[in-house]
Amino acid sequence: MTVDAVANRAGSIKSRWRTRGAPSRPGTLYLLCWFCGSVLLAFLVIPLVALATHQSAQNLGEVAGMADVRAAIALSLEGAFLSATLAALAGVPLAYGLARTRFPGKGMVAALIDLPLAVPHTVAGIALLMVFGRQGIFGEPLQTLVGLRFWGTLAGIVVAMLFVSAPYTVNAARIGFEAVDPRLEQIARTLGLGPWRTFLRITLPLAWHSIMTGVTLTYARSISEFGAVVILVYYPMTAPVMIYELFLRFGLEQAAGAAVLLLIVSLALFVLLRALAQRGTPAPGNR
């Protein structure tokens, strides 16, 4: 690195920290904002740090060695992957429809999509039981007709995860599509691209970052889901259910070990998905 490069880098770091629209010396308002913000940030981070540092490597290794814990984490990841995939497959078209069409009752549809976010998850679990349970509206005919069962199966876990987490994908994708200037789509059409190619070459790449952000949130929310899953499907156990079970049967130490394992795995995946979302975005600095 040359001296100039070092100076440039120092300059860019300095300019990054300059507050927007404010004099270079931070005012009382900004100091107060950051003071309050720090309290919240600490509140969010400290419990996770405490959890992680509480564990000895030996204890962690021991828990990781337990086959049922590993199976539970794997099941969580698998369920969340399927849930995020389904959310993307159905939610992205829905989001595009909402972003590009106008119809009476559109506000109602948007509110319906947000509804699962407002419903307590145990309530969602009971509602899902009425539909996908043994005597449920879909549960019973699907079992008799095609042998698809939602109780005690991965399918049930996915249904529970999807119900509580799909809104994140739909909402984020919708915001992403709405941010794509319809004029760009019109131009693509005049250049000879049909509606499908326009969507694939122009609209989808431009909304990609938002869609992936939504899918990542759906994935993360699916992994963490407990309430709906535990009511619809207790066994086989996903990781959160397993942690709850360990806590009840063996106490804090055992539960905390599994909790840290789950934390590590989900954080790693979260980082990976965010990186994937970034990769699909337009080259930097051209928006």
Place this chain on the structure above:
Amino acid sequence: MSAATAAVAVEALSLTLGVFRLKKLSFALARGGILVILGPNGSGKSVTLETIAGFHRPDGGCVLFGGRDVTALPPERRRVGFVVQNFGLFPHLSVAQNVAIGRRAASAAMAHDARLPAHGDPQALLSYFGIAHLAERAPGGLSPGEKQRVALARAVASTPDLFLFDEPFSALDSGTRDQLRQELKSFLRALAIPAIFVTHDHDDALALADTMIMLRDGAVAQSGSAAEIFRKPANSFVARFVGVQNILPGQLIAQSDGVFTLAVGERTLRAAGPPNAVNPGASLLLAIRAEDVTLSRAGIASEPPGAVNRLQGRVVGSRTIGPLVAVQIDCGFALKAYLLAPQWQAMKLGPDAPVMAAVAPNAIHLMNE
């Protein structure tokens, strides 16, 4: 020019789209010409352009390209080049990819259209428009002039029969606008592809138009050359829109030898008038451009008496507009004059000073409504 021989013809186009309505709109454009559609916001300019591009199915009427009815075709099969505000480059693609995207969609036969520069080859097109050095750049960092060239190259790559411009300059400062207008005009001349240019800006219209139509509430208020519309507006709506500052109600007293004598308030004015005869006593509107009103200090006769309308009045106020000064005069009725700033300063006239205004009869345009 009949609809069959025109490069582009719109016939009795009707469309209702939310608050916008097109009311049996008809116009035609010769091969290689530039048609400017001028009109205020909400007059239906953009909707007209989008209907020609194929984004709206009209309720009635048709759109013809060189006699070929395209009314039922989707946009991707119409072969139009569409240029919008800020030029609408695809931000996730490089300049070269922007230019190449349409060519890939065009058929091989289209891509070798001999009428076009470089036969639709993207690399040669970039060179033609002087942007080969920008090929790998992202559009976000380009100057407005560079963006315009990329937008034109991209449109040309898809071998259009017609260019459509929807206020491409409306977000630019006036200096850049002027430069880009000149450049666009010379490119369009060289390409000989007809173009329709929608704007609400007078300067765009005057600089670019071969022919012009003025739109009002989805109908043609006037069509003709730019000079005709600016000098001889059909009615007070067009006159106001093209910047006629003085619109005065008058009554026809007499006419002889093509000279019309009119009463405006207490004053009498002579106008060269329209060629068509109007009955004495008829109410007319007088359109006088502020730059056609000359001022002199009261008592100094700069023109021989009788050749011009001379109006004794008083200065009400003055206001600087760029290099001009707009002087408001009261001469029985309100009259506005544009002077170059140094001329006005040299006259040393303050508010309430007596002043002599002069208007040549042929600078007074008469309108029925």
